[in-house]
Amino acid sequence: MDLTVGPVQFFWSAERWSAFYDDLAQAPVDRLVLGELVCSKRLPFFQDRIPDAIATLTDAGKEVALTSLALVTLKRERKATGALAEMGIPIEVNDLTALAHLPEGMPFWVGPLVNVYNEGTISWLAGRGATRICLPPELPLDSVARLARTGADLGVAIEVWGHGRLPLAISGRCYHARMHGRTKDNCQFACEDDPDGLDVKTLDGQPFLAMNGVQTLSDTHACAAYQADALADAGVSALRLSPQSSGFDALCRLYRQLLDGHLSGDQLVEAIGRDETGARLSDGFLTGARGVDWSGKAMSG
């Protein structure tokens, strides 16, 4: 299997953003999706860095695509979505609005925020020009296996969420702004202080979710360490790693070693457990009773 790096879900400074992709040019990943997924207000802060990042990464032999916004409502968001089609690199569609702007027959990728749950939807998307689909993280392994077979039949590469906080919901309301008593239009970019999202806990202190502007993520980092073999056997062609603010480069190397058979699932999990982020892991969407479940040993912290 290949490794795909998904778009940065959080609001990072332009410097951090550029440095992140400069580092990744040397990382053992095959393709990257750049651009703003969550909030159109963030884009002006780093959009002039995108062409350089694309150049650096393509020079390093990586495939690069640009993501559409996850939820398009405003006029300028529609325009920006339309403009993506003119960038000359593949678009990863994360809201079907983008499809409305893509010329019929132009190849595109489909991101994890588009509802692809069944064979009929894959067939329809393939007919419309989809060449690569990252499935929604909520799908269980047996659905993934069926869809990977359908993808193989239709020549569509199927990708699965491999690692990172899970994108669980998107809203018209900005929770960061709401928490600070501001409106979305006057948010003062409250989300910038939380480069991996802001932890949300229950009333008895249980870690539960993470807040990221208009997006809500899981507290846990999904980790497909124990399903990688099954996914490869099912014909899944890539694992998607979702950017985090620290140790991401190392994480990419660990997953590459796992896929190459140089590390076991246990060894990968142990290595992740040793890093300083203290992330709690989950793989329940793939094989558990519920998304938050973890099939590995209980993690400390």
Add this chain to the structure above:
Amino acid sequence: MVMEIVCPAGTPASLRAAVTAGAHTIYCGFADETNARNFPGLNFQRDEMRAGIAFAHDHGAKVLVAINTFPRAGDEALWHRAVADAESCGADAAILADLGLLDHAARHHPGLRRHLSVQAAASNADALNFYADTFGVKRVVLPRVLSVPEIAAINAETEVETEVFVYGGLCVMAEGRCSLSSYATGRSPNMNGVCSPASHVEYHDQGGVLDAKLGGYIIHRVGKDEPAPYPTLCKGCFSAGEKTTHLFEDPVSLNAEQLIPQLQKAGVTALKIEGRQRSRSYVAQVVRNFRAAVDALEAGRPMPEGMLARLSEGQAMTTGAYKKTWR
């Protein structure tokens, strides 16, 4: 044209109550995973659907069948059968969300009118027109993330009819794009037609303090005599940073009654009431009030004042995203 009142029915009794109370249109679903209110004891067997539609048609009302979950890989036949049965039962339209299912319905049941479910979260004119051009969708239920001016702007750029929620439960997240429930319980609106399912709810009453848990997570804690909201994930009380509050949404429900004239000016065709899980008495009462409102509007009479106030006793109301400050 008088605005169309689209009313929920979780049971045949509710359907009859809603029709009798003056609903122009009823929406309901089959008793399985094909619709987004797959709750215990709710929804329609095939014979009940056929009889319900006949009853509605006899009284001049229409019936829309919601088939608005996302078919499970390997089991699409169940959803395909639902579309075929909706058509043969005489439904006036099917409410669909899944791309594959829309494609199937457009190809195999071209005579069955297609509405786009709120679960598809089509939130701008480009998306609406895309669904209309591609699948022949005639009406779109707009996601609850739009303000009234945005709805007006959408209607100015599309021929597709729009339907908006005006009353009842309120999703804070874009519907159809939320896996909070399956993260905590394994069951989701998209896959199972349930959100924060009752089967995963536990209440603990200790000395008058009531904890409502979902999937083991505390969602609410209320004192004696305080209202006890159902533990819907996005309306829970949580902590982040220094704050402990309803971070996503307060336990409120939507009431856009006052906005009906503005929604009409914005070009909205139909007003939708949420609540297939509510009782027939609730449904009848809400329908009667909304019907009175649109009839008054049509006749140029002032809106009945505060007509729904008594329906909202004990529960806070919001106009949601229709007013921009909500965001």
Add this chain to the structure above:
Amino acid sequence: MSPLPGQIPLFPAALAIPLRMLPLAPMSLALTAFSRSIARRHPGLFRRLGDYDRTRFVLDPTDLPFVIHLEPGGGTPRVSLARGGGDGAARIAGPLAALLGLVHGAFDGDALFFSRDLVIEGDTSAALALRNAIDDSELDLSQEMTFFCGPMKGPLQRLFAQIEKHSGVSLTRAEENGAW
């Protein structure tokens, strides 16, 4: 819709005291016979219970000195009265008037629950199924009584008359179009 706090009438405590002396066994037999008469006329109620058509429910009228066990028995129901808390997979507790109001469609279950006039414990899903099934069946207990015959009719009628008189709740189905 959702009754204001205090709006649901409570069965007068003084009148509930004599009910403590109520002979439970014959009353249970009578209620079982009555429930089977209802079941014969409303088979759809049991179909609608689905997976819960054999679940044991505890209905707890909090202003009366007994609880009601309801076992749907897949269409052959059994009803029994018991002192104390009772036991079952799901428990629905509230003033008698609230419980009867639910049966007759006068109240909305969600609204009663939000206002905490109704408390659900145990298998919430089963309780929901029961509520929905009963709401759909459009029961009218007074009318059901006229269809019910047998030796137990007399005592049951007397009990119902007492309930109707003192609870302030009609045992007749509310019209959805009426004001309430």
